[in-house]
Amino acid sequence: MSLKFWVLLGLTILLAYGCGAGPDPYGQQVNRTTTLAIQGQQWFSQGDLRRAARDFGRALEISQSIDYPAGVAQQLNNLGAVALEQGNLETAQELFNQALSLNQEIPDWAAASTNLANLATIAQKSGNLARAGEYLQAALAAAERSGANTARGRILCQLASWYLAQQDQGSAAVLLTQARPLATTPALQGTLNHHWGRLRLRQGNHLAALKHFNQALAADREILERAAMAADLFGLAETYEAQGELDQAFYYYSRAFDVYAALGKKARSEECRERLRQVNHKGRLGHSLKRFESQSEQTSSEKNQPAS
Amino acid sequence: MNEAFTRSEKLAGLFLFLTLLIAVAALLVIGQGKAWFKSQRTYLVKFRQGYNLQPGSSVKMFNTEIGKVTNLRISRLTDRLEVVVTIRVLAEYADLICQDSVAEVQSPTLFGSEYLEISPGSPGKKPPIAEYGTIPSKEHKTLADYLEEFQPEDSLRRAKQILINIAYLTEKLKIHEKKLLTSLSNFNEVMASVLEAKGSLGKLLMQTDFYGRLELSLTRLESVLKDAAQITGDLKNTTRDMPALAQAVSQEVQNVKSILADIKQGSQEFPELMGSASEAARGGTEVVDALKANPLIRLTLPKQPPSKTIHVEPRNVP
Numbered sequence: 001m002s003l004k005f006w007v008l009l010g011l012t013i014l015l016a017y018g019c020g021a022g023p024d025p026y027g028q029q030v031n032r033t034t035t036l037a038i039q040g041q042q043w044f045s046q047g048d049l050r051r052a053a054r055d056f057g058r059a060l061e062i063s064q065s066i067d068y069p070a071g072v073a074q075q076l077n078n079l080g081a082v083a084l085e086q087g088n089l090e091t092a093q094e095l096f097n098q099a100l101s102l103n104q105e106i107p108d109w110a111a112a113s114t115n116l117a118n119l120a121t122i123a124q125k126s127g128n129l130a131r132a133g134e135y136l137q138a139a140l141a142a143a144e145r146s147g148a149n150t151a152r153g154r155i156l157c158q159l160a161s162w163y164l165a166q167q168d169q170g171s172a173a174v175l176l177t178q179a180r181p182l183a184t185t186p187a188l189q190g191t192l193n194h195h196w197g198r199l200r201l202r203q204g205n206h207l208a209a210l211k212h213f214n215q216a217l218a219a220d221r222e223i224l225e226r227a228a229m230a231a232d233l234f235g236l237a238e239t240y241e242a243q244g245e246l247d248q249a250f251y252y253y254s255r256a257f258d259v260y261a262a263l264g265k266k267a268r269s270e271e272c273r274e275r276l277r278q279v280n281h282k283g284r285l286g287h288s289l290k291r292f293e294s295q296s297e298q299t300s301s302e303k304n305q306p307a308s
Numbered sequence: 309m310n311e312a313f314t315r316s317e318k319l320a321g322l323f324l325f326l327t328l329l330i331a332v333a334a335l336l337v338i339g340q341g342k343a344w345f346k347s348q349r350t351y352l353v354k355f356r357q358g359y360n361l362q363p364g365s366s367v368k369m370f371n372t373e374i375g376k377v378t379n380l381r382i383s384r385l386t387d388r389l390e391v392v393v394t395i396r397v398l399a400e401y402a403d404l405i406c407q408d409s410v411a412e413v414q415s416p417t418l419f420g421s422e423y424l425e426i427s428p429g430s431p432g433k434k435p436p437i438a439e440y441g442t443i444p445s446k447e448h449k450t451l452a453d454y455l456e457e458f459q460p461e462d463s464l465r466r467a468k469q470i471l472i473n474i475a476y477l478t479e480k481l482k483i484h485e486k487k488l489l490t491s492l493s494n495f496n497e498v499m500a501s502v503l504e505a506k507g508s509l510g511k512l513l514m515q516t517d518f519y520g521r522l523e524l525s526l527t528r529l530e531s532v533l534k535d536a537a538q539i540t541g542d543l544k545n546t547t548r549d550m551p552a553l554a555q556a557v558s559q560e561v562q563n564v565k566s567i568l569a570d571i572k573q574g575s576q577e578f579p580e581l582m583g584s585a586s587e588a589a590r591g592g593t594e595v596v597d598a599l600k601a602n603p604l605i606r607l608t609l610p611k612q613p614p615s616k617t618i619h620v621e622p623r624n625v626p
Contacts, residue, residue, distance in 0.1 A: 032593070037615035059615075074617050081618040098619075114617045121620050123580065153618055161622055194623060227624040 018191065029066045033059045037071075037077055040078060044085075045226055047263030053082045070111075073102035077115055084122060093122050109146035113139045117158050129166060136162055153182030156189045172199055190219035191229055197235050201242065209239045230259035241275070246283030250276060254292070261295050269295075347399035348375065352442045354383070358391045359413040359422055359448050366423040367395045368414075374401045377424060395424060405443060406434040413448040 040055030054077045063071030080095030096118045103112035116139035123132035136159045143151040152199035156179035163172040176195055181191040217232040236254030257272035273292045280287050313321070339345050355507035367375035383392045398406065406429025414425045426443060429436070437443060532614055 031612070034612060034615045038613065041615065041618065074615060077617045081620045084620050111617045114619045118618075118620050121622050124622050158621060165622075191621060228621070231623040 021095055021255045025287065026066060029062055030068060030071065033066075033068065033071045033075075036062070037074060037078065044078070044082065045224065047226065048100055049082050049085055049264075049297055053079060056082065069106055070108060073099045073106065073108065073111060073115075076102070077111070077118065080118060084118065084125075089122050089126060093119065096122070109142045110148040111143035111152040113146060113151045116142060120158065120162070122163065124162065129162070132162055149182045150185055150188055153179045153184075153188050154191065156182065157188070157195055160195050161198075164195065166203065167202075169199060169202055174223075186219045186222045187225065190215075190216045190223070190225060190232070192234060193219060194228065194232055197232075197239070201235065201239050206239050206243045210236065213239060226259055226263055227265070228264065230256050230268065232267075232270075233259065237275065241279060246279050247285060250279045250283070250285055250287060253279060257292055257295075314570055341408075343398060346394070348396045349399050349402045349439045350378075351395050351397060351405065351437060352440065353393045353395060353411040353424065353445050354442060355391045355393065355445055356388075356411065356447055359415075361393060361413060361422050361424065365421060367397060367426060368423055369401065369404065369426050369428055371425075374398055393424065399424075402439075403436055405429040406430055406436050407444075408434045409437070410446050411443045412446040415448070483578050 018123035035060035040052045040059065043049070043052035043055060045147035056075050060072060060075035060079065061069075063075055065106045074096050075104075077099035080092045080099065083089075083092035097295060098113050100112055100115040100119070103115060105107070105269045116135050118270040120132040120135035123129070123135055135153065140152070140159060143155045146152075156175045158173040160179065163175065172195070176192065176199065177189075179192055183189045193212045193216035196305060197209045197216060200206075200212060213232050217229060217236070222229040222230055233252050233256035237249045237256060240246070240252060241249035253272050253276045257269050259278065260269040260272060273289070276287075276290060276292055279285070280289060361377055361380060363377055363379055365377040367377060375395055377393055378396050379394035381392050381394075383390050405426060405499045409429040411420050412425050412427075415422055421477045
């Protein structure tokens with residue numbers, strides 16, 4: 001028997017198997033939901049919230065129509081994330097709560113921990129740090145229940161961030177040390193290094209802070225997490241400013257400004273512009289701020305029109 | 309007996325076969341040109357007379373031949389005798405022959421022969437005429453008909469009346485001739501008095517300085533009139549351009565109207581178009597899904613990353 005014969009026989013069997021593939025309409029619809037959700041996540045990452053909401057909405061509709069609770073919960077959470085980015089905290093909270101209820105019923109504890117972490121972000125943004133702490137404790141419990149290392153690592157990082165917000169650097173360091181072995185994905189490595197950078201900056205260890213922010217930037221760039229990249233650049237700029245290297249600080253603030261402006265994050269880009277003005281004045285750098293002023297006015301508000 | 313054909317028999321057979329083949333091909337080519345093989349429909353048209361139509365006369369629409377007259381006969385079925393013309397029209401044009409189509413015999417201007425012109429109906433609005441149905445007709449006007457319309461007797465009667473009126477007016481003028489001569493003699497006398505500078509009008513006309521002043525005034529008036537003429541000329545030029553301008557504006561308005569009509573029509577068709585497009589897209593997605601379901605293809609496809617539940621970190625929140 002020649003090799004040609006066996007190859008032909010194999011191909012024939014494969015072809016016959018392929019022709020005989022049974023239809024799987026439910027699987028097809030689930031795949032479609034996944035495709036739409038991934039597309040929405042890409043829009044979300046690019047800061048195009050209107051398109052992100054559109055795709056998450058479609059994925060939600062399909063998930064509801066085919067009775068796919070995991071998909072429904074995920075899209076409710078993602079729509080909540082869009083609302084949170086748009087500053088619509090009430091809607092975001094409602095959507096995260098709906099997603100949480102569903103994930104608890106399914107049960108999907110990893111996803112539930114993310115819902116709770118998002119609720120904590122809302123509370124922290126509203127200035128209710130105590131409530132944020134409660135949500136994070138619940139999120140940590142859910143993550144431990146899920147047994148997923150990434151979920152646990154993610155919550156530990158956010159909890160460390162919460163402690164940092166309360167100037168509790170010791171607790172933050174403990175949590176970040178606990179999270180270190182769990183950071184196996186680039187996303188988590190980026191988050192972990194960013195918070196280490198913030199901690200080191202607070203501690204006045206500028207060299208270590210620069211190292212962590214650069215590592216965070218590399219990890220976030222790998223997965224093209226634009227908002228996280230901008231935060232890393234901002235961290236680098238703050239560190240250089242604290243070190244007294246104002247020219248470098250100006251350079252990194254301008255890079256952070258560009259990314260925030262492209263994402264349509266007006267508040268953040270204005271914060272960068274203000275820092276640029278201060279650094280330029282303090283260091284007598286003599287840079288022109290015209291570009292930042294005009295760009296700040298144009299910061300794509302249309303991209304982030306609240307989606308219906 | 310199993311004798312083989314000789315060479316000459318084979319040649320003769322081949323020749324006959326080829327001849328037959330050529331004849332059939334020629335028949336096919338001619339038949340194609342003459343539309344023998346095209347589907348045709350038969351209709352009837354009724355006229356008061358035949359208007360020199362003959363079997364074989366053309367049947368046209370938009371001056372394009374769409375069929376032939378096949379038969380003419382005089383019908384005795386009704387009280388009024390009429391000529392029934394049978395025509396055969398190519399089936400592809402049958403949808404244009406509707407209830408509102410009108411058949412009329414057309415005469416050539418100088419050369420050629422009469423033919424039957426059928427006006428197109430309104431497909432979609434009016435139902436098409438069924439085969440062997442009668443197409444509404446319009447009688448062809450002959451020279452006698454036109455003369456009858458002209459009504460020469462009536463025109464002559466009117467001319468005669470005009471001449472009578474002229475004669476009457478002439479008579480009337482003769483009666484008043486005497487009065488006219490008297491008036492002219494009185495006018496002569498008045499003119500003589502004026503020339504002798506008698507009376508207020510005569511004095512006025514015969515004063516020389518008055519003419520000097522009048523000349524001056526006239527010179528001024530002339531200059532004013534010249535200016536006025538220039539202004540009028542300019543105005544005339546402007547006015548001359550006005551129709552062209554108005555025409556251009558009207559043309560533009562028409563264009564805009566036509567564009568608006570197109571947009572309106574387009575907007576009406578748009579939802580349908582979108583529906584079709586989305587249906588096509590859905591079909592495409594289904595095909596792609598089906599392809600993806602095939603294990604052979606699935607093996608070679610890159611693995612789709614799982615969708616994730618988005619975690620919004622505080623550092624990313626605006």
